[in-house]
Amino acid sequence: MRHGKYPFVIGFLFAPVALYVTFVIWPYAQAFQISMTNWRGLSAPQWVGFDNYRRLLDDGAFWKAVQHHGVLLLALPLITIAIALFFAFLLNVGGKSSGGQRQGVWGAKFYRVVFFFPQVLAVAIIAVLFQMVYRPNESGLINGVLMKFGIEPILFLVKPNLALWSIIAVLVWQAVGFYVVLFSAGMASIPGEIYEAAEMDGATKVTLFFRVTLPLLWDTLQVAWVYLGIAAFDAFAIVAVLSVDGGGPDGATTVLAMEIYRNAFVYSKYGYASAMGVALFFLTLTFAALTLRLTKRESVEY
Amino acid sequence: MNPQSTLPPTPAALPPKTGDPSAPAGSGHKGPRSEVRFFAGLGHVALAVWAVIVIVPILWTFLAAFKNTSEIFSSPWTLPAELRWENFGRAWTKAHVGRYFLNSVIVVSCSTFLTMLLGSMAAYVLARYKFWGNRAVYFLFVSGLAFPVFLALVPLFFVVKNLGLLDTHTGVVLVYSAYSLPFTVFFLAAFFKTLPSSVAEAGMIDGCGHTRLFFQVMMPMAKPGLISVTIFNIIGQWAQYQLPLVLLSNAKDKWVLTQGIADISVNAGYEADWSGLFAALTIAILPMIIVYAVFQRQIQAGLTSGAVK
Numbered sequence: 001m002r003h004g005k006y007p008f009v010i011g012f013l014f015a016p017v018a019l020y021v022t023f024v025i026w027p028y029a030q031a032f033q034i035s036m037t038n039w040r041g042l043s044a045p046q047w048v049g050f051d052n053y054r055r056l057l058d059d060g061a062f063w064k065a066v067q068h069h070g071v072l073l074l075a076l077p078l079i080t081i082a083i084a085l086f087f088a089f090l091l092n093v094g095g096k097s098s099g100g101q102r103q104g105v106w107g108a109k110f111y112r113v114v115f116f117f118p119q120v121l122a123v124a125i126i127a128v129l130f131q132m133v134y135r136p137n138e139s140g141l142i143n144g145v146l147m148k149f150g151i152e153p154i155l156f157l158v159k160p161n162l163a164l165w166s167i168i169a170v171l172v173w174q175a176v177g178f179y180v181v182l183f184s185a186g187m188a189s190i191p192g193e194i195y196e197a198a199e200m201d202g203a204t205k206v207t208l209f210f211r212v213t214l215p216l217l218w219d220t221l222q223v224a225w226v227y228l229g230i231a232a233f234d235a236f237a238i239v240a241v242l243s244v245d246g247g248g249p250d251g252a253t254t255v256l257a258m259e260i261y262r263n264a265f266v267y268s269k270y271g272y273a274s275a276m277g278v279a280l281f282f283l284t285l286t287f288a289a290l291t292l293r294l295t296k297r298e299s300v301e302y
Numbered sequence: 303m304n305p306q307s308t309l310p311p312t313p314a315a316l317p318p319k320t321g322d323p324s325a326p327a328g329s330g331h332k333g334p335r336s337e338v339r340f341f342a343g344l345g346h347v348a349l350a351v352w353a354v355i356v357i358v359p360i361l362w363t364f365l366a367a368f369k370n371t372s373e374i375f376s377s378p379w380t381l382p383a384e385l386r387w388e389n390f391g392r393a394w395t396k397a398h399v400g401r402y403f404l405n406s407v408i409v410v411s412c413s414t415f416l417t418m419l420l421g422s423m424a425a426y427v428l429a430r431y432k433f434w435g436n437r438a439v440y441f442l443f444v445s446g447l448a449f450p451v452f453l454a455l456v457p458l459f460f461v462v463k464n465l466g467l468l469d470t471h472t473g474v475v476l477v478y479s480a481y482s483l484p485f486t487v488f489f490l491a492a493f494f495k496t497l498p499s500s501v502a503e504a505g506m507i508d509g510c511g512h513t514r515l516f517f518q519v520m521m522p523m524a525k526p527g528l529i530s531v532t533i534f535n536i537i538g539q540w541a542q543y544q545l546p547l548v549l550l551s552n553a554k555d556k557w558v559l560t561q562g563i564a565d566i567s568v569n570a571g572y573e574a575d576w577s578g579l580f581a582a583l584t585i586a587i588l589p590m591i592i593v594y595a596v597f598q599r600q601i602q603a604g605l606t607s608g609a610v611k
Contacts, residue, residue, distance in 0.1 A: 008512040016424035023480035027457035090345035122541035124560035128567040144378035237543040241564045257452045277453040
């Protein structure tokens with residue numbers, strides 16, 4: 001039965017592995033090497049050791065970007081998960097219970113469908129959409145209303161201390177629905193008897209949420225945190241399209257991906273851009289390792 | 303999974319509420335009822351507000367697509383005075399949205415097909431055949447999940463350039479597929495492992511070759527998994543922005559939709575053609591709503607499949 005196994009295995013693996021090594025593994029391996037050179041694309045690259053990394057330490061734009069990743073890393077998961085958990089709880093457990101069957105509030109299906117929709121749209125499209133929403137004059141969705149009431153328009157993307165939060169708001173807007181669906185799936189697998197038993201003990205909805213739902217959903221929350229953290233380290237499309245001149249005003253919303261893109265494809269500083277890429281890689285890796293370590297907690301069997 | 307460590311409070315460990323006079327066992331009906339009503343009321347308001355926040359920007363875009371520039375500025379919140387279909391005509395031809403849309407369809411259908419073909423072949427072999435180096439190849443694929451694309455961006459650009467594939471759809475299709483392989487292989491390998499081996503053995507006894515077994519027996523059996531990953535890949539590749547930005551920068555006629563719309567939004571500022579931009583956005587969003595309305599269940603399952611496992 002096993003005759004001709006190896007020709008078959010090799011035949012099936014050859015094309016996928018070749019494609020993957022050429023376009024993924026090979027560039028990744030090269031990135032580390034290029035980051036040690038002063039390559040500008042024209043002459044042959046010269047080895048400069050850790051010079052690029054030393055320059056990174058004095059680069060204001062780099063540190064600004066790292067700082068923004070820090071803000072994103074805290075704000076994006078916290079806000080998204082809090083809103084999504086609240087909605088998921090309402091949609092699954094918020095209604096009355098009849099015959100031991102937990103029910104969500106009326107219209108739960110409709111809400112779930114609507115909330116999830118932004119997830120289907122491309123981030124670049126959403127960024128253009130919110131450019132319109134945030135416009136600083138009467139043609140903007142929000143400022144159009146404010147100005148009708150004689151209120152000064154809010155310069156969402158122009159004010160440096162507001163711009164990053166305006167961008168985070170859009171990311172939350174897109175992400176919430178996905179996590180509502182994700183948490184709903186987790187909540188649906190919690191047996192109804194547990195809720196019933198807790199209710200018989202006189203637990204209120206708030207107690208149910210904090211002492212039953214939350215602990216039993218811990219694994220899903222961890223997954224959500226990692227996903228949102230990885231999203232916080234990317235954020236290229238939204239910053240590139242939505243912010244004022246790509247990471248502006250004056251670097252107030254820039255992220256590492258934006259700086260890598262700018263250094264590589266605008267200034268042709270390939271070596272320096274690659275060093276930033278390596279820094280981004282280690283930041284992402286540290287985050288993933290830390291999250292898994294810090295949130296390690298015994299999962300509850302039920 | 304270590305039983306002696308501190309467990310979070312399970313319902314059994316909840317403090318007994320017998321001493322609490324507000325919720326005695328028998329007469330506690332009134333309390334929870336009004337609480338339910340209060341929560342349901344509050345919850346409904348919150349849910350409705352979020353639904354409005356999701357729907358209104360999109361609806362407002364659709365309406366603005368029919369307005370002219372002066373209407374957009376003077377009455378952003380009213381219905382358009384008349385349906386100006388010419389805005390869509392302008393977006394479709396003059397701003398090339400039609401071209402960008404078609405490009406996206408071509409690129410994504412080719413790359414998703416290639417991803418699924420190569421991904422399922424690799425996943426199948428890695429999941430169901432024992433051979434030297436199996437684990438190494440599997441981890442090679444899965445390790446791709448941990449790397450940010452931006453790390454590879456510069457060398458990738460030169461790899462594609464040296465192959466003469468810069469500014470071509472072929473290059474974009476190959477790159478999309480390559481970067482979709484880690485998740486596709488990871489997910490499908492787990493899926494192929496769950497399929498029963500008795501069917502495969504029966505096929506072998508009937509003289510079915512390895513290749514025929516894969517295409518005619520295993521692929522149909524793996525259909526649910528294949529559908530989930532296909533949807534995941536279609537939506538992910540449709541949304542790509544950074545890769546086409548780098549790989550197609552000098553060939554405007556090859557641009558995909560995300561790139562095109564972002565570019566139109568920059569130009570709309572210079573040309574003051576806001577209604578054209580709204581129409582372009584509508585053309586980009588409306589098909590997604592239709593597809594989503596039809597395949598809503600599969601799309602939700604497909605996109606969350608990676609997280610739920």
